[in-house]
Amino acid sequence: MNKDLEKIHKEIERYREKIKYDTVDYPIESICRRFENKKIIIPNYQREFVWTIDKQSKLIESILMGFPIPFLFFYEDKDKGILEVVDGAQRLQSVYFFLENKLKLEGLKKLKSLNNCYFNDLPEKFKNKFENTALRVILLEEKTNNEFRKEIFNRLNTTSQKLEPIEVLLGTYADEEFIEFLKRCSKNEKYKKLCPISLEKQKKKENLELVLRFFAYSDSLDEYDGKVTNFLEDYVKKNLRDFDKERLLKNFENMLVFVEKYFPNGFAKSKSSISTPRTRFEAISVGVNLALNENKKLNTNIEEWLESKEFKKVTTTDSANNKSKLVERIEFVKNKLLGDNIHHDIRI
Incomplete structure (x- = not known):
């Protein structure tokens, strides 16, 4: 039994050593600028953008109402000076499209007065609030290699059933x-x-x-x-x-x-x-x-x-x-x- 416990301990520790991360908050405006400047990239193992207008709009509505948003997962590549999206590409792009006036809100059930509105149609106060809203990011460190980033992607998207x-x-x-x-x-x-x-x-x-x-x-x-x-x-x-x-x-x-x-x-x-x-x-x-x-x-x-x-x-x-x-x-x-x-x- 002691040998089994030792084996369990070593096996868990071996994997825990390979996944290192920190938690940081990024204002929406900062994330979107970095995404636009290709300082945040979406790797090819991510799905194409598939969210509907209604789904994008509901996310924006949630942010404007002050609801907490699920964590984004990024990987920091210090050599290239970029952040790679491991999970959250659909949310990131939705926020970016809205900030860039490329998304017209539709199907809102709570903030009905914002239906058919773009970002520029918001009162100045709420434009600033939206831009300054912090999105919480799990930042995977460089020790987390490509294999484990894909494993994280796999597990997150299997349990949440967001992907086929x-x-x-x-x-x-x-x-x-x-x-x-x-x-x-x-x-x-x-x-x-x-x-x-x-x-x-x-x-x-x-x-x-x-x-x-x-x-x-x-x-x-x-x-x-x-x-x-x-x-x-x-x-x-x-x-x-x-x-x-x-x-x-x-x-x-x-x-x-x-x-x-x-x-x-x-x-x-x-x-x-x-x-x-x-x-x-x-x-x-x-x-x-x-x-x-x-x-x-x-x-x-x-x-x-x-x-x-x-x-x-x-x-x-x-x-x-x-x-x-x-x-x-x-x-x-x-x-x-x-x-x-x-x-x-x-x-x-």
Whole structure:
């Protein structure tokens, strides 16, 4: 038992030594000026700005009413003379947009007279109060390395549920080679044309998640247990630095060429669709890839089943992440393409 206690003590201390921080207060005006002058930066593992006008407005209303605001987390890079935002990028940018008269307040429930107002519309007294309001910052010291900053980001955003699981995953491993590979694939022009994704979903990294799902299900479908987040993270971890880039890219590009040639609407339901259902993308992309890798001579008479009740049934969103449902829709497409009716030698 004593040995166990000693082990616990050492393990806790080892991690505590790696995370050093201080608590400081910065006036809003000072934070915004430093942000504008790039003395405060938002690293690439942070999400894009996605807060709605109403959400930004509610934050500003809370500040004007004197309510306490959740801590911001910054990392101090003394060599570069900058502060890096670890958590709080959405709040920081909202405050900055308001101070710069780029945010018009909307949907306020308490300070209703401020609806449709910009910062410059405030009485001078409250302009000064707003600028002088101190935001409390947890300032991580230089000892807190990049790995632990990402871990803090991961834990803060997992417990507060501010991010989609894919955003936390991509943020945690942002600088890894495999994540950069996924990003490049998601910017493929053919992919973007065939797989329309709404701007709102793009901001939440849906385009990247679909690419990741394509590779993960194509490579490791047998290992899938119905827990998508864990499955995708395990696949990313397995491929962080050691992955067959040439093979994966070839599979991705060959699949896109086939879909462009034989699926009239790409992955979408219609030519006018502004978004692509995940179930449909998974069925078509993975089904096509598995079929191409099994036999280049495929049945390309696709329209006979693409609009069928059977295909619509297997691509329903009900219990979409259930393993049997996932396998069923992928196998449906794969088997239709490998069928015995009309075959063409596909040259890719």
